[in-house]
Amino acid sequence: MAGRFDGKRGLVLGVANKRSIAWAIARRLADEGAELAFTFQGERIESSVRELAAGVSSPLVTACDVRSDEDVARVFTDVGEAFGGSLDLLVHSVAFAAAEDLEGRFTDTPRDRFWLALDVSAYSLVATARAAEPLFEAAGGGSIVTMTYLGGERAVPHYNVMGVAKAALDSSVKYLAWDLGQKNVRVNAISAGPVRTLAARSIAGFPTMEAIVEERAPLHRHIDADDVGSAAGFLLSDDARNVTGTTLYVDSGFHAMGM
Ligand code: NAD
Ligand code: 0WE
Secondary structure (H helix, E strand, O other): OOOOOOOOEEEEEOOOOOOOHHHHHHHHHHHOOOEEEEEEOOHHHHHHHHHHHHHOOOOEEEEOOOOOHHHHHHHHHHHHHHOOOOOOEEEEOOOOOOHHHHOOOHHHOOHHHHHHHHHHHHHHHHHHHHHHHHHHHHHOOEEEEEEEOHHHOOOOOOOHHHHHHHHHHHHHHHHHHHHHHOOOEEEEEEEEOOOOOHHHHOOOOHHHHHHHHHHHOOOOOOOOHHHHHHHHHHHHOHHHOOOOOOEEEEOOOHHHOOO
């Protein structure tokens, strides 16, 4: 069957397990014909990522800690080799803040953990976009999608330093869109409502957040990772060829409300 991503090659960062938003995006791209490479962080999740990747016949699964310039450089060398020197799609679905900084007061965030959150969650988009640039150029263009959250624009209790990191990420999307537009590369973000993933499950008060969405969002329901997969499919496809530097909200309309 003819798919929107037939003949397209993509790299997906941020699969940890089958609940990961990155995995829902990957499945959507693979279902519609894309060939995908994956990175994972840490030996603990290596086997689960390899198993998932095998299910979509991935030619490359490799470790990448986005804090490491060496890891990022190696990954894009390997991707170039696996994909004959070109790349069409980049999915960035990575974030981290120390658990103790996602509770208590933002005011108490120490310097080292502030930079940790910004390094992993925001700078990593800049580093990977730059490393991908020559591969995109060889393909005649490309499309990048990253994951953000409303807590980067408004104060969401306990999101704290992750909110500051998402603000930096959101701004980076716009500056990257300007720079890479010259190379026919588009850069967009998806702002998702709360989804029960590994990163979200450990957060105290997640059920409360879901209850608030049900009560206040125009659609009065939660979103799931497949909803994000659909939105990413649009942004990464040629249907969105003139869409760049923007944020698509997949949050049942929650962001539109003032009360
Ligand atoms: P997840 O735990 O499945 O994914 C987070 C990923 O980040 C994991 O694969 C983890 O290995 C990776 N990661 C963390 N530190 C890393 C590092 N140093 N190097 C490389 N990778 C690293 O959780 P998720 O909810 O799917 O999160 C994916 C993205 O979606 C994140 O950017 C998150 O902020 C965003 N997001 C999540 C929600 C939600 O409610 N789950 C809502 C909006 C946005
Ligand atoms: O971006 C996120 C979560 C990202 C995240 C999650 C964790 C948990 C485990 C980053 N770092 C860590 N570090 C850990 O040790 N979301 C949008 C989901 C989320 O997290 C919240 C939220 C929402 C929504 C934290 C507090 C309040 C709301």
